[in-house]
Amino acid sequence: xxxxxxxxxxxxxxxxxxxxxxxxxxxxxxxxxxxxxxxxxxxxxxxxxxxxxxxxxxxxxxxxxxxxxxxxxxx
Numbered sequence: 397x398x399x400x401x402x403x404x405x406x407x408x409x410x411x412x413x414x415x416x417x418x419x420x421x422x423x424x425x426x427x428x429x430x431x432x433x434x435x436x437x438x439x440x441x442x443x444x445x446x447x448x449x450x451x452x453x454x455x456x457x458x459x460x461x462x463x464x465x466x467x468x469x470x471x
Contacts, residue, residue: 404431414454
């Protein structure tokens, strides 16, 4: 997740603080859509862009993805 976000933002993964909102790192709405699309391609789970925009940081987004993946696997 951190590497994917860093690629979209054009920065090194080490420069991203996982607890800070991605908007503070420069994520705009177009980048948000790109990030959602990349995460969907990597995980097979669709994460609504509005959840990404409201998310406080990479850790939180990873938690949202984990919850979505878990829900998708439940019978």
